[in-house]
Amino acid sequence: MDFVAIDFETANSLRSSVCSVGMVQVKNGKIYREVQSLINPLSEFHYYNTKIHGISEYMVHDAPTFEEFWPDLKNMIEGQIIIAHNASFDMGVLQESLRQFHEPSPIFEYGCSYRIAKKVWPQLYNHKLSTVANYLGISLRHHDALEDARAAAIITIEAMQNTQTNSVKQLAKLHNVKINSSIQTKKQIPSARKSKADIAIEFLEPVNTELNSKHPFYGAQIVFTGRMQSMTRPKAAQLAVNCGAVCKGTVDYQTNYLVVGDNDLAKYIQGIKSTKMQKVEGMIKQGLPIEIVGEQDFLRLVRYYP
Structure with a gap:
């Protein structure tokens, strides 16, 4: 029951404009470690994005860039199973951010807590993070990167307990949810x-x-x-x-x-x-x-x- 849940917030419509990251490490089915950081995206903040997550350019002025924070992030996710709610977005953010400084992707596998929730609790009217969190009684300040990552982690833990499975892979296999491998990008020119x-x-x-x-x-x-x-x-x-x-x-x-x-x-x-x-x-x-x-x-x- 080991995995790492992750969530990114972005400054604008570009997936490379990470302005916040939250990570929750789960060991033996329990939250073991939490990491959160603001990120300086080195690009402009759109009003709509700031309205959603509350992060402004002023707040990230002294924050590390994604390139500066990457060694810490890589250390947590390399060789792990990663969980994110709507994982296609977060994995796209990760890949595009790595391309900005020509860094190849580390090896990991990832699954989606949204897809897991749809299979385990099909009776819900939708499976947005806030909806599933509310159903399971999970406290959530939505669009805070750490809170979103923690909610995705707890949803996955609850799903394993609900189905009496002992790992993300076993859970995914039981419900025919795909576990993907990271896209291995080559070092860019x-x-x-x-x-x-x-x-x-x-x-x-x-x-x-x-x-x-x-x-x-x-x-x-x-x-x-x-x-x-x-x-x-x-x-x-x-x-x-x-x-x-x-x-x-x-x-x-x-x-x-x-x-x-x-x-x-x-x-x-x-x-x-x-x-x-x-x-x-x-x-x-x-x-x-x-x-x-x-x-x-x-x-x-x-x-x-x-």
Whole structure:
């Protein structure tokens, strides 16, 4: 009776815009561990999404990105059976989020507590999480990631007790509910995927008509990586574009600067590097004149006029 229940909340319609995750680990049919974290999606929050889950851009400013939180999440789900209510959504969120930083999916299996509930309690008028939780007397603050994950876990435990089964697989087999294997994605080529923020900065134009050709960013190609403390990535990119730079979402052989957010710069110094950082380091070793610039140095440069 071991499994992990999981739930994601997103900032907008993109499945890669995770803003919260909740995980509940079940061992021997009892809740053993709970983990919850806000996630900085590095993309905009839509009013509708915030209205549903109550999470705003301000609340996640200091939260880890999905890439930063991934080692903790991976440690809980790898090699496990995962349960989610409407699992196709949560698994889609996981896969798309991993693609954003070119990480292959770990190996796990997953099932859906919604489908399980439909088989075990067919008399219910619908099998939404709130409906099943209410029927079973489960306390639920819906659209809180941890509460939703906990409800999915308890529903699955109750279903096993109701049917006198000893595992998720046995329960699924009894009711002909499919247990799926994780989609094994291959390591992506770094330049093949871009976040929504990266795509947006490529269409920026300078707001001033007179550019200073002596500015160090004039004519330079700039790529951003990591979470910035002082402003959003699109706002920082606009400052660079106002100096005559061209901002891009991916690193290539024409890149002149890689601008690193202060939080990620500290990790970089400790040897923790994003995919973009790793690629730039390799290109520098090849003799290409690319500079890695921290957030504060970037801010000083955009205000520099010789």
